Amino acid sequence: MKNELFAQRLQIAMYWKEWTGADLARRSGIPAATISRYLCSQRQPNVARLIKLSRALDVSADYLLGLTESMKRSETA
Numbered sequence: 001m002k003n004e005l006f007a008q009r010l011q012i013a014m015y016w017k018e019w020t021g022a023d024l025a026r027r028s029g030i031p032a033a034t035i036s037r038y039l040c041s042q043r044q045p046n047v048a049r050l051i052k053l054s055r056a057l058d059v060s061a062d063y064l065l066g067l068t069e070s071m072k073r074s075e076t077a
Contacts, residue, residue: 003041005066010038013057013064013071028056 014024021039025032030049037043045053054061059071 002066003044006044006064007039007041009064009066010053010057013059016071017057019057024053024056028052 014020017023019027021035022032024030025035028035028049030045030052034043034049038045050061050064054064054073057064058073060068060073062068063071
């Protein structure tokens with residue numbers, strides 16, 4: 001996964017929710033400093049955190065990873 005693409009997709013998903021990094025941190029349980037590093041393309045999440053982000057934002061992990069253009073999350077996920 002490219003850090004820049006992940007950061008861009010994360011920003012887009014946050015934009016649609018009208019959330020700040022602090023909002024996402026609170027709702028995902030991931031520290032705000034870590035969210036900031038994701039948004040600045042300095043880090044990428046491990047699988048457990050990717051799932052937390054996906055669930056908090058109600059988007060598919062595949063979307064955040066750049067594997068699909070669809071933001072829709074599977075009903076079984």
